[in-house]
Amino acid sequence: MFADYDQIMERLALQQLWDFPGGVHPAEKKSLSNQSNIARLPLPDVVHIPLKQHIGVQGDVLVKVGDTVKKGQALTASENAFAVPVHASSSGEVIAIDEHVSAHPSGMSELTVTIKLDGLDTQAEFTPLTDYNKRSKSEIIEAICRAGISGMGGAGFPTHLKSNNVQPIEFLIINGIECEPYISSDDRLMREHAWQIRQGIDILCYLLNPKQVIVAVEDNKPEALETLSIACQQQDTYHVVSVPTKYPAGGEKQLIQVLTSREVPATGLPVDVGCLMYNVGTCYAIADAVMEGKPLIERVVTLTGEALSAPKNVWARLGTPIKHLLKHAGYESEKQSYPRIIMGGPMMGFTLSSVQVPVVKTTNCILVPAKGELPLVEDERACIRCSACADACPASLLPQQMFWHSKAKEYDKAQEYNLFDCIECGACAYVCPSEIPLVHYYRKAKADIRQQRVEKERAEKARIRFEARQERLLKEKQAREEKHRLAAQARQKAMKTDGGAAKDKIAAALARAKAKKAALAKQSDSAQTLNDSKANDE
Structure with a gap:
């Protein structure tokens, strides 16, 4: 039997949570990258912007080869509700609109806009909505869609659709768990930008009107837990909760079960049990879109692994080739038996087929393991x-x-x-x-x-x-x-x-x-009689 609202609030006040079945405790390895502030890298020479970086449909291309674009300029648009636009992550010239290797386990190519950057980083005009609470909800949702925001925790579901929910919500859950080993991008984001994450939560509350907000952070991130607690302390309905470290506590269904005891049906959605969940990175992007008018053109990416001499977290422009990130993280190829670059963590990530794969909206980590650091596919036995x-x-x-x-x-x-x-x-x-x-x-x-x-x-x-x-x-x-x-x-x-x-x-x-017929027969007979008479006379 699931707990009701009052029971859940009682246990949250006592910091007594539930648990989910199974789970593991892998070595965290987060200290490789979480010891320094998020770094800014030089701009790459080119960026490759895939036209579809979310769950949904691809928009129509708004530019052509030879066009000059500015940072934040929309490259696609569509009237389809499941389309999310993509934007130029810096200024430059469009040099190609064709197939390019994708950030996908298959390594297949997908339609991509390639921009040669001019290094000026000239910005398009942004339109902030700082007075969002005086505007209609539909206007805010439109701004979120226009900014090209999709879920940044991994799924990539269009955020404007999720935020247009009309069903009653008891719990708005903000996911700051980041349970996978090595990855520390959300950890550093929470430590350094807790206030902007809080602004994103405020905007979501205006749109969704939940009864309570639960900000969940794993107990292996004490600094992030503290900064978010300070940022949210003035809101009585905001509860920052420390969740026991266990993988995969950050999974949507697992976290809902830990915080509320409620199980999302196999074919259902979190809203069916009165919950909605957003990643902290998505909250940050929402605040950027509404308060600054800035579209989603960059995100925090963890560069880690023992084959990097300078692991760190960086602000990576969308479309940046992985090769550019490796260069600035001190990639030491001699530490590997063969080139092996993983997008994501060791549990859910996949090996890239090329270092020309670009950073996309769901890219949270680039893992470069040294020889013997992770098991290989060839190690499989019966x-x-x-x-x-x-x-x-x-x-x-x-x-x-x-x-x-x-x-x-x-x-x-x-x-x-x-x-x-x-x-x-x-x-x-x-x-x-x-x-x-x-x-x-x-x-x-x-x-x-x-x-x-x-x-x-x-x-x-x-x-x-x-x-x-x-x-x-x-x-x-x-x-x-x-x-x-x-x-x-x-x-x-x-x-x-x-x-x-x-x-x-x-x-x-x-x-x-x-x-x-009779007349014709009579005429025929007369003609025959006449012929016979002539014959006799001769």
Whole structure:
């Protein structure tokens, strides 16, 4: 039985929280990068801005090759609600609009605007809404959409859609957990910009009108916890809560369960249990968009790993090639057996296919491990059926069964074990003694299933079009036959209406034909008689 509102508030006041099943405690390794302030890097020579960096649809391109653009200028726009614009992260000239390697595990190319920067960083005109509480909510939501903000905690869901919620909200949860090892971008953001995060929370409260705000920070971030507590101390409905360190406590469903005991249904959303959740980075971006009029053109990225001589957190312009970041973090390739660059953390990240991959809105970390620092895919051995993966799963799934069916491409059976409930946190792979990259198999299976669904949908649409055509041809045939039938009926009716007159006409016509035939026969006989007479005279 889930706790009601009063019970939850009681336990929050006592700092007594709930827990979620499973979870692991990997080595944190955050001290590699969280000891210094967020740094500013020199601008790169070029930026590659992918046109789609969120869950939704791609906007229409507003620029063409040869155009000069300013920092913050919109590059795309669309009337579709699921479209989020992208912006030039600095000033320069558009030199290409074509396919470029993407920030995706597949390494596939996607449509990208490439800008050669001029180094001037000339800014477009921004329109702040500092008096946002005197404006309509729709105007604020439009400003958030115009700024191109999507969830910066990893999912990339359009923030303006999430903020346009009309259902009653009991708890607005601000996620400052950042539970994955190595990553410290949110930690430094909370330490250095707690007040602006608080401004973003204020704006969300104006839009959503929640009963309470819960700001959740893991207890391994005492400085961030303190700065946010100070920033929020004047608001009675804001509660900054210390959450016990356990991976993946930062998962949306897991954090809701820890704070409220409520479980989000498998096919449901947090709003179904009276909650909405935003990442602290998203709150910061919302404050930027509303208070400064600034679109989302940069974010904090952790550069870490033992193959970097100067790990740190940096403000990275969107579109910056990873190669540029590595250069300023002291990449030492000799410390690796082979080049291995991971976007994200060791649990949920993926290996990049190229150092030309750009920073996107969901990029929170670039991890460069030294030799022996992380397990390799080649280390995979046979499953020993120990069930350690099931014990560690925070979603209470059976990873072993999902692995077998995914590997065998028995996707129907994999889905019977709730494959799509997997949050791909990597806890199962972390505890696997056989070093099996379980999440890799799940991602591959999900991708294949989605592709099958797309193909099935296309086939279904083709079938519907074919059947519609057949039905149309049948209707046309039936219409022609009906037309002929009605014409025949009309003729029959006309004959019946005319009565004897029609019969007389037919009889007269027959008589004329008979008379004509008789006349022709008589003429023929006369001609023959004449010929015979001439022959006799000779």
